[in-house]
Amino acid sequence: MAIDQKNNLFILIRSLTKSEKRQFKLFSGRLDGNSNANFMALFNLLDKMKVYDEAAIIKKTPIKKMQLSNTKANLYRQILVSLRLTPQQQTTQIIIREQLDFATILYNKGLYQQSLKVLEKAKNMALESQENNIAFEIVEFEKIIETQYITRSLSSRADNLAILTKELGIKNVLASKLSNLSLQLYSFLLKNGYAKNEDDYERTKTYFFYHIPPFDLSQLGFKEKLYLYMAQMWYSFIIQDFKGSFKNAYKWTDLFVSNPKMIQTYPVFFLKGNNYLLDSLFYLRYASKFKQVLHTFKNALAQDNFKHNGNTKLLRFLYLRYNELNLHFLNGTYSAGIEIITEIEAHLNYYELKIDAHHIMLFYYKFACMHFGADDHENCIKYLDKIVENKELGMRQDLMCYARILSLISHYELGKDEQIEALIRNTFKFLLKMDDMHLVQAEIIVFIRSLSTIYPHELKDAFQLLHGKLKQLEDHPFEKRSFLYLDIISWLECKIDGKAIQEIVIAKARLMK
Numbered sequence: 001m002a003i004d005q006k007n008n009l010f011i012l013i014r015s016l017t018k019s020e021k022r023q024f025k026l027f028s029g030r031l032d033g034n035s036n037a038n039f040m041a042l043f044n045l046l047d048k049m050k051v052y053d054e055a056a057i058i059k060k061t062p063i064k065k066m067q068l069s070n071t072k073a074n075l076y077r078q079i080l081v082s083l084r085l086t087p088q089q090q091t092t093q094i095i096i097r098e099q100l101d102f103a104t105i106l107y108n109k110g111l112y113q114q115s116l117k118v119l120e121k122a123k124n125m126a127l128e129s130q131e132n133n134i135a136f137e138i139v140e141f142e143k144i145i146e147t148q149y150i151t152r153s154l155s156s157r158a159d160n161l162a163i164l165t166k167e168l169g170i171k172n173v174l175a176s177k178l179s180n181l182s183l184q185l186y187s188f189l190l191k192n193g194y195a196k197n198e199d200d201y202e203r204t205k206t207y208f209f210y211h212i213p214p215f216d217l218s219q220l221g222f223k224e225k226l227y228l229y230m231a232q233m234w235y236s237f238i239i240q241d242f243k244g245s246f247k248n249a250y251k252w253t254d255l256f257v258s259n260p261k262m263i264q265t266y267p268v269f270f271l272k273g274n275n276y277l278l279d280s281l282f283y284l285r286y287a288s289k290f291k292q293v294l295h296t297f298k299n300a301l302a303q304d305n306f307k308h309n310g311n312t313k314l315l316r317f318l319y320l321r322y323n324e325l326n327l328h329f330l331n332g333t334y335s336a337g338i339e340i341i342t343e344i345e346a347h348l349n350y351y352e353l354k355i356d357a358h359h360i361m362l363f364y365y366k367f368a369c370m371h372f373g374a375d376d377h378e379n380c381i382k383y384l385d386k387i388v389e390n391k392e393l394g395m396r397q398d399l400m401c402y403a404r405i406l407s408l409i410s411h412y413e414l415g416k417d418e419q420i421e422a423l424i425r426n427t428f429k430f431l432l433k434m435d436d437m438h439l440v441q442a443e444i445i446v447f448i449r450s451l452s453t454i455y456p457h458e459l460k461d462a463f464q465l466l467h468g469k470l471k472q473l474e475d476h477p478f479e480k481r482s483f484l485y486l487d488i489i490s491w492l493e494c495k496i497d498g499k500a501i502q503e504i505v506i507a508k509a510r511l512m513k
Contacts, residue, residue: 178227185234193398246280332505334373
């Protein structure tokens, strides 16, 4: 019987490219007997499996049940060692670590001078790429060797090493504090979304300014600036200061423009910076600039020197596709946006073992909104149900809230009156439980509940009344977040004017050009 498909070894083998599999087979065959070893039999079988099946492994290989755990661990390690030797995995960090390993081997053999030469090379690489943590580790190792290998220049070298250790220590502590602040703010955003009220705002503001360490911007290196801009950007996002998030995301990406070599060293940060720059422009509704930045981003990723590996390929897919959908939202071209959903879903299935539930649910919400904009409410509800029914989604409570609100509206549009009352009750309970009831949400729910008592000739007036109330809240510091998730204003205008939402949004987009 097939068991949990998310087996680490199985996932690792599934992630290997053809060239990596070929490399592993050559690597594992370097010693006599390995080709017939248990771990190779296990590799060959798992490579053919579509679903991890332990019973089939016991039946089709010479591996006994009591040997399976150790064989899997051995195979996992052998694959990682093989991958470490492939050219595609030779990142700056791995090369420096490799030199550090070589220096350790030479040191253990008592070849101190040779070890110091290797360490000097590794240290220069680390300092050039601003890998200050590794550089600190290397300098500490140099100090150990210097206590055993006496040279005429020991006095001046000891001073130099002590000074460099102090400088690196200060930089590492500052970078650590900034990265911790950035991580905590990001965690808050994932769990709670944007600041919902004055308490959230004050708590975020107090936390940010209490934990941000003192710094001199002119003295900061690449890494420290990167973490600083990240922390400032998350803070701006949480308090819904999208001009501030744009400014800091721009500084983030401009770091890479000013230091192009760092794109190869930190490709993930380059990808993320551009994604958040686009996110900020999307929330600012700056369509022309959004399109320009997206075009520049795509060109950068198409360059031959951009590092493509499993991680960057996944992020490239997530960020490009997510922002392609956002461009359709900005332009109001919902029907065109729907055309790329099938292709995106195919990629989501391909990457299913690598993408977390949070990102998948974000895509589903985008898919639902795209169908809502195209007046396809059946498919809108289909994607919203995937979000509402996800019991494992312990983050983005805001996403869960607005999925329920949008589902209510789509059920109304489809005339499913018999389901609306139950949905309203469940939505009210959920919002109260999450402590996320706001004026915009309450107005929408009360309005939908009242529709059954309104005569047809009074509907337009009712829509206009709600439209007037919500327009007053569009710029409210804590209510405006509702309009980031749901373009309720355009929906109301389509009901008032008797037009399709797509037509309304396209007209707005033209006015903003």
